[in-house]
Amino acid sequence: xxxxxxxxxxxxxxxxxxxxxxxxxxxxxxxxxxxxxxxxxxxxxxxxxxxxxxxxxxxxxxxxxxxxxxxxxxxxxxxxxxxxxxxxxxxxxxxxxxxxxxx
Numbered sequence: 001x002x003x004x005x006x007x008x009x010x011x012x013x014x015x016x017x018x019x020x021x022x023x024x025x026x027x028x029x030x031x032x033x034x035x036x037x038x039x040x041x042x043x044x045x046x047x048x049x050x051x052x053x054x055x056x057x058x059x060x061x062x063x064x065x066x067x068x069x070x071x072x073x074x075x076x077x078x079x080x081x082x083x084x085x086x087x088x089x090x091x092x093x094x095x096x097x098x099x100x101x102x103x
Contacts, residue, residue, distance in 0.1 A: 029059030030087055031070055036080035047073025056082075067091060071099035 039053040049063040067086035075081045084091045
C-alpha cells in the first residue's frame with residue numbers, strides 16, 4: 001500500500017480538483033445555442049450564466065432561471081439566437097421568437 005502524503009502523488013489529484021470544467025465543454029454544457037453572428041468575445045456572462053462560444057455555437061452550465069429567461073439574456077448579449085436547448089430539450093418556435101423579442 002502507498003501513502004498519499006507524497007507531494008508528487010497529491011499534485012495530480014489536487015490539480016484535477018482545482019481546475020473547473022469550462023461551461024462550453026462539449027460534454028458539460030446544460031444550455032446550447034446557435035447564434036446568428038459570432039459572439040464578440042469567446043467567454044462572457046449573460047443572465048448570471050457563463051457562456052463559451054466557438055463562432056456561432058455557444059454552451060453554458062446550468063443557471064437558476066427558466067430556459068426562456070436564460071435564452072433572452074443570451075439574446076440581449078449577442079443578438080439573434082437561432083436555436084436554444086436546455087438539457088437536450090429545444091425551445092419551441094414560439095418560445096424562441098419570445099427569446100429574441102425580449103430585448
